[in-house]
Amino acid sequence: MINPDFSLSQDDIESFNESGFLKLKSIFTGALIEHMKNLSGSQVAPPSDNYGTGFSKLKYDIGNDDPTILALMSDPVLAQTMMTLTGTPLFFTQGLGFELEKNKSTGFPWHVGTQSFGFQRREDPGFTIWTPLCHIDPRGQRGGMAYVSKRVLSGEFVYQHINMLPEFMISELSAGHDLSYEDFSRLKNSLLNSPDMGRLLNRFAVEDAFEPGDALVFDKYVLHRSVQLGEGPIPSRLAYALRFSSIDARYDKARVDALAFPRETFNYDVGSPFNDHVGEKDGEDVYQSSYFHDTREARTLGRQSALG
Ligand SMILES: O=C(O)CCC(=O)C(=O)O
Ligand SMILES: [Fe+2]
Incomplete structure (x- = not known):
């Protein structure tokens, strides 16, 4: 599933440490890409709510318990790569x-x-491996992602900003002010997407090329956005993302509750019960949640050595 001769260079490691992201060239085999295509192709569906309307299709919880995806987690090369980074x-x-x-x-x-990292505290480590399932040519049809090095600007503060919104919106509503979904959307997005901030971030953005089998690893503080798929031979672009949490992460009840508010008030619904189900009490060990009872070991990267 992982190309046996995949390896990281010293430059790769330094670059990831500095920027928070790294393109993993030819990490996945063709068979795994086919599997990801089948898995996400059969399950992604048009967004039914206000969340994710920029996508033709989007779905959370694809392959969470899929045997092939879980088998990937025991691959020593993947475990070693993620541990090194x-x-x-x-x-x-x-x-x-x-x-x-x-x-x-x-x-x-x-x-x-x-x-995606709404169940854990701001300071708990979280990572994504994002795999586009077709060619991405940033000089041609595009359709990949753009991201900004954490050295330029880290998005850590956005995890604080999002938690300011419910209290603010509740006080606005109780003062008798109208608050529409559009107001919420502006409050949430304009910080990073005002015309000026958008221009600033775009100036510093990196947009890689991808061949099938390449992937991007990035940490949860990396500011990123989708890049539109323009004119060209590819009718649509599918990508499959794997999220990872530190096994030491703690359940952040206030964060989970903050996400529930726009869901209930504005139909801003990701359609995933994940954050609500992986913990109960604030400060609990997420890794020990009964939600992972049957799969805890299978989900753990490098579990042989971890159990050691
Ligand atoms: O595939 C995309 O365009 C967005 C992916 C993304 O934002 C993510 O995986 O965090
Ligand atoms: Fe994202």
Whole structure:
């Protein structure tokens, strides 16, 4: 599933440490890419709610318990790669699928993973391996992602910003002010996507080329956005993302509750119960949650050595 001769260079490691992201060239075999295509192709669906409307299709919780995806987690090369880069014992939490339709879908604007890492505290490490399932040519049809080095600007503060919103919105509503979904969307997104900030981030953005089998690893503080799929031969772009959490992460109840507010008030619904189900009490060990009872070991990267 992992190309046996995949390896990291010293430059790769330094670059990841500095920027928070790294393109993993030819890490996955053709067979695994085919599997990811089948898995996400059969399960992604048009967004049914206000969340993710920039995608033609999007779905959380794809392959969370898929035997092939779980088998990937015991691959020593993947475990070693992630340990070398992150220095953190990790477990696989969630898989996601994203589809962009040519000349139409805008995907996500500038953001960080406040939803996918919404169960853990701001300071708990979280990582994504994002795998586009077709060629991405940033000089041609595009359709990949753009990201900004943490050395230029880290998105860590966005995890604080998102938690300011419910209290603010509740006080606005109780003062009798109207608050529409559009107001919420602006409050959430304009910080990073105002015309000026958008221009600033775009100036510093990196947009890689990808061949099938290449992937991007990035940490949860890296500011990133979808890049529209333009004119060209590819009708739509599918990508499959794997999320990983530190095994030391703690359940952050206030963060989970903050995500529930726009879901209930504005139909801003990701359609995933994940964050609500992987913990109960604030400060609990997420890794020990009964949600992972049957799969805890299978989700853990490098579990042989971890159990050692
Ligand atoms: O595939 C995309 O366009 C967005 C992916 C993304 O934002 C993510 O995986 O965090
Ligand atoms: Fe994202």
